[in-house]
Amino acid sequence: MSSTLAATARNAAPANSRSRVILASLVGTTIEFYDFYVYATAAVLVFPHLFFPTGNETTALLASFAVFGAAMVARPLGAIFFGHLGDKRGRKITLVGALLTMGIATFLIGALPTYDSVGWLAPALLVLLRLAQGFALGGEWSGAALVATENAPPGKRAIFGTFPQLGAPLGFIIANGLFLTIAALLPSDDPSRPSTAFLNWGWRIPFLFSAVMVIVGLWVRLNLVESKAFEKTVETGKVQKVPLAAAFKLHWKELILGTFYMLATYVLFYLMTTFSLSYGRAGVAAPLPGLGFDYRTFVLMMIVGVVFFGIFTLASGPWADRWGRRKTLIWVTLGIILFGLLWVPILSLGTVGVMAWLILGFTLMGMTFGPMGALLPELFPANVRYTGSGISYNVSSILGAAVAPFIAVALWSYGAGSPFWVGVYLSAMGVLTLIALILGKETKDVDINS
Template sequence: MSSTTVVASADEHHAVNPRSRVILASLVGTTIEFYDFYVYATAAVLVFPHLFFPASDPTTALLASFAVFGAAMVARPLGAIFFGHLGDKKGRKITLVGALLTMGIATFLIGLLPTYATAGWLAPTLLVVLRLAQGFALGGEWSGAALVATENAPPGKRAVYGTFPQLGAPIGFIIANGLFLIIAALMPSSDPSRPSDAFLSWGWRIPFLFSAVMVIVGLWVRFSLVESKAFENTVKRGGIQKVPLAAAFKTHWRELILGTFYMLATYVLFYLMTTFSLSYGRAATTAALPGLGYDYRTFVLMMICGVVFFGIFTMVSGPWADRWGRRRTLIAITSAIAVFGLLWVPILSAGFVGVMAWLVIGFTLMGLTFGPMGALLPELFPANVRYTGSGISYNVSSILGAAVAPFIAVALWSYGGGSPFWVGIYLTVMALFTLVALILGKETRDIDIHH
């Protein structure tokens, strides 16, 4: 399908996507993608150390599981390059459909995998391959969804529209963990540190298989989209780049670097609050690596309460970023994240109230920093390399932040003898890197996104 064909098809139907369709398409797709990612993240803590990475030392098995979790982040920049190339040459719609299909198929197949007990090392090998496929798909999903939202936004509301694909993260988290919670409740375990035999035998597979239903819904929504005005304008003026990746690096290398570091603190906070916290919260206070000592059901419910604030403040961040600017808003929020990292020990030492405050504060800051990224990263690049540029920045940052965050956090947790002090310091240091990038960057609120 040529780019010209895409534009002609769009003109035959609608000149502009209806706002409700834009919002739904950007929200549904990222919800599914993040659901699939969270399903793996939860299983990486609950299931995979038992079934795919057997080891005499539970900490070693957990680290191996987190290493595979991080492997997907390595594949994400490759997905950003591949899908970004298609998105900048052929249009946003076809690319978004391809990314969603890739993620859905990979997630569904994880639910069918044999375990180490039945297939030996073939089981973790296949898990790594499918995890890489998940990362490859997510590498193309986010930037496409953000472009659909921001390129179709009314004047002065790009940051507000850019928060809708970001909402997929908290909604996907709640659906994924809520489903795991229901299954675990139906298959209770007598040992709070280990899921039941029924859950480990087949119950854990249900959330992965359920992904197929969600993908069908997402595809139905996305097939109804037409191309954005920004992409149409690029085609009409002959601005399509032969190799968008080369063009992005040649003319916008500074924006690529800045965008990568803009996302760094967001990614580290994101995976500390979602993946690492589940391990830390469930670890017994008397274990070799002591944690908070909550049972799985209680702590996930506490996390879901925190994620509600994630969703609320994601939406709050959009109007703030449109009113005060992306840069000014994010400098204030990133400074707050740096301070939050220094306060982990005193907050977590205050019992149940302190733990809930830690979750609420962490997820509130997560919403406030994550929301504006849906507009900020696309605004760094012109339309002809926007899919590629925003995708690379977003996903290279996933290697520096998300890929290693759970692994580093567990190592620092162990180094601290069970204290989260060094994990908090790690968050603060990453926030300072982001703060420097924001200070060096420029405000993008008033650019013309259609060129």
């Protein structure tokens, strides 16, 4: 009798509408990636000048990138913490907590004193808040992906899984568009350096503006109801006491495969968004020579590339639902490997080549990033899905994203300004992802409610 009543209550419970699912998964990740990109842009433009005044531009840039990468170390910790909550208490409350943590940390970065004001306390506080950003993002992505995939109609999980992924290009465009607008309103006489007004206060605006976006995101997410997959886990008594232990004991192979599935994606992601901004703006006669574009021109070129990122993120969903996640990603990863080997020939074509390089890189980024929204959650059962997908996604961030900008600058320096070895590094990571995909299995037909 009680089981019948429980089933009746479950069937009568309000479900998340398709529009609510799409909006909740999209808005949250857009805000989270906006916050992350704001830091990434400032790590190139502002922080070397204001928080790491070493007297050596390359050293200052490397120090700024090191702090940028430090957040990746915190991401698996966030995945464990928020994954534990998400698998035991539900997706909704966990997503709200992750969003609040990211928003508060980002806002406080915008209020930090600089090195000139408080000395080394300034970079220390920056590191602390950066770690908080990484901790929050560690719990955000997997929760948003679960909201999308666990509420998707049959046969359309990959399509719905692309909506949280779409937050990455949208967040990039909003963050960099805002920085670009502020830089235009506070122009500099030296194209290689932001203006005094920009360094004094202009850079703080995008960080402080995140508070407005967080309020919008919270309103959307507080209107969600739990997915049937989680409710079924609770009703059948399958909630794990320690989801982390269960994931490592029963699904360690999936954790390893999922980590390497994401590796090439992460390396490509941060090479195209963070390293490329440094390489594109560096003067052709600089100690570490680059492409010599001014900031405004190159960011506009990047935004054009990111439009392709968004288009092909959405396009990858129907392909992955039709042909399978594994087959789609094997072909895309082969494209990433080839792309890395062709960096120098493409970039040697001048401005047209640089634009083609950005478009190709971001197109491949969309095609590899889109299916991950469905693939990683599908690797794990519902009772450890938040934890498992989050750990795979975020451990990969250490192996890929945390070190990618740092390794890229080192290889850029080793190549005396040539990006050849940076491209080879991308191809090598693509080979590792390809091996993982070949060893893995197709997941598009798994039961998401089990």
